Amino acid sequence: MDFYGQLDSVGDxxxxxxxxxxxxxxxxxxxxxxxxxxxx
Numbered sequence: 925m926d927f928y929g930q931l932d933s934v935g936d937x938x939x940x941x942x943x944x945x946x947x948x949x950x951x952x953x954x955x956x957x958x959x960x961x962x963x964x
Contacts, residue, residue, distance in 0.1 A: 925949040925958060 931946040944963030950956070 925951045925956075928957075 926949060928948045928950045930948065932944075944961055947960045947962065949958045949960075
């Protein structure tokens with residue numbers, strides 16, 4: 925899977941798991957996606 929993008933909530937009104945990051949990965953062969961939530 926390849927890294928596709930990330931979402932953060934730093935400075936937003938709503939926080940993702942205490943200002944965490946969501947990392948998005950995609951498989952270009954089968955178009956499956958995975959996401960990983962990391963909070964600090």
